[in-house]
Amino acid sequence: MKLPTLLAASLLLATSACGGGGGSTAATTTTTGTTTTGTTTGTTTGTGSNTGTTTGTGTGTSTGTTTGTGTTTGTGTTTGTGTTTGTTVVTLEKKAAALVAKLGKSSRFLVGLGSADLADIQKQGITPDIYDQYLVGVGAGSWPTWNSPSGAYVQIVAQNADKLGAVPMFTLYQMASNGDGNLSGLTNTTFMKGYWDNVRLMFQQIKAYGKPALVNFEPDFWGYTQRISNNADPATVPAQVNSNPDCSNQPNSVAGISLCLIQMARAIAPNAYIGFPPALFGDLHSTAMSYMLKLGADKADFIVMQTLDRDAGCFETVPQVSYCTRAGTGWYWDESNLTSPNFKEHFALAKTYYQGLQLPVLWWQTPLGVPSTQLGGSAGKWRDNKVRYFLTHTSEMVAVGGLGAVFSTGEVNQTSINTDGGQFKLYSTNYLAKPAALP
Template sequence: MAVKLGKPSRFLVGLGTTELADIQKQAITPDIYDQYLVGVGDGSWPTWNSPSGAYVQIVAKNADTMGAVPMFTLYQMASNGDGNLTGLSNTTFMKNYWNNVRLLFQQLKTYGKPALVNFEPDFWGYTQRASNNADPSTVFALVNIDADCSTLQNSVTGIAQCLMQIARKYAPNAYVGFPPALFGDLHTTALSYMQKLGADKADFIVMQTLDRDAGCFENTPQVSYCTRLDTPWYWDEANITSPNFKEHFALAKTYYQGLQLPVLWWQTPLGVPSSQFGSALKWRDNRVRYFLTHTSEMVAVGGIGAVFSPGEVNQTNINTDGGQFKTYSSSYLAKPTALP
């Protein structure tokens, strides 16, 4: 797959939700450049530039400037609120949803070069909960109202099939992937659910890490943009106490073996290791350090690459990490890990 993307056959390193100028300022050369596509209806991503959907070409051009493959994280299902599934039965919402999906892949066809698309992070976890960990075909969703998917089932299974069907029809140069939900209550059942979705018919698996730096959740009292009760958040680099990196890689391996697709880590936090939790824009984390010094472990569980990015505006970024990402990514690229 790396070769199909026009990249070397080595573990790939990407950046997301980061301005082109900031990347160029540090002379960083990412393999993948990721940006979100959000919203349905008024104010959604097709309206950000003119003509409609031109934002895709802007991101793709920026990626080309860096020699990177453009990646788009389609995040439209959260338009009504994270975990709100009421839009699935709303005709207006779903018609606009499918129109946006088609526009994305029409734009990627125009682009004409390889691109990556990440389908709806977290959405699949919320629908899994709605199905009581059973079958995505039991959760209703309007699908066959769209002309490109008129023969498909009106269900969450149908959504997954329609996303791939539109992608294959309009942009054969696009490679698509589904992100299994890493919600703690779904760890034992997420693989089965993704298999029932037909995620094995995609091109890669999107492996999520954490959408915030660990220190942001660890801080007491928790700030408004980091309020979750689970603990601990900082992974043990010695891989002795839980949670740790080997546990996470073992989970990734189950998806790799179960879906038989390469694994791409996405939205990996950029925080810097520290004994202190940190503060806004400088929260602590150790995933950059561990990931980029243990790439062989990631390849061994099916990894093709990792994309690093802040999942929220108050998280550590490449302008506030003291040059950590530049240092570790440069060191890795000087002695990269080959893909099998």
């Protein structure tokens, strides 16, 4: 389904798709989390333990604002130590801004690019917030072999992102190594050892990078596993997991895979912010949310939302071209939002995941096609209207939990920034002149 643009020239992979009272108080208070500021009259309220001795008599009145440490006026001395421990709770509507702040970006809807060469982006003076590339394969020819030493490709992508002033994003796409939708590797010892070795290497490289990075876990894979599961439960699909020393505590199932990915990210690369992509397969819609929750996708940092992995026009030719063969109609969305499919319908779907998983939404691999009233198009110039609509309606995306959108090609013959007549440059520049603030 996907096409990575690789910096290693030798490889080109195309894929399908948060005291008191009298006395003078001298106390030490350590605060972790959020301390509530209020007005205290004779009483200090907090969580913790205070031990001390009061000597003397007198009466005093404490009136003021206490933030973990208060001042009491009176006669006598209280000496003690205490600890206040709390948790900072970030409301759902604030989660997008909180994550964007961790990425070191301004509190606005972010715009990214993927699967594009550094030179092509620089040539147009485009300044993306996020720069995405694929990590593909297991075994011979997989991404760790593209550069020397093994795994150096992660550093190359990260360095290129730095040159653009962007946050690097890595789309882990290893499960499709045996073919799109082929799940035979899940119980294969050799395949799964290679899989986990690559995951470990990726996180080690991200840790070495030392700055924030984003990771998108296995597009489409979760949908394929849902199809073969019993009662939409990933625990019913066998997979080799606990042979991986990083996850010896996890079950040997697809549920174990997702939990292991989260566990490895947190343990090895705390600077990695991770997200799972719901497959959005039509036949799985009624149980997809439940499946993602059973995977533990709500324990990640964001949701990866998709629209279509090709330009709409690529599916409209009759007969269809070989790289856009798919049944169905209505590929081109109605910008007036009067007929189906349309953008408001899609944003409503995104909102269900935003509310269901309680995480902000990052759109990914959004097609770059140029709007047209004519059906279809041609290689590199297929019609689509998502760049135009998204970048002129970002407030609608923020309203359904959006933190940003990454635009890229899902296949080599799709419209790119080199063939779009400057469309992405125009709309992204106009957007950045008047960006949509995050709540």
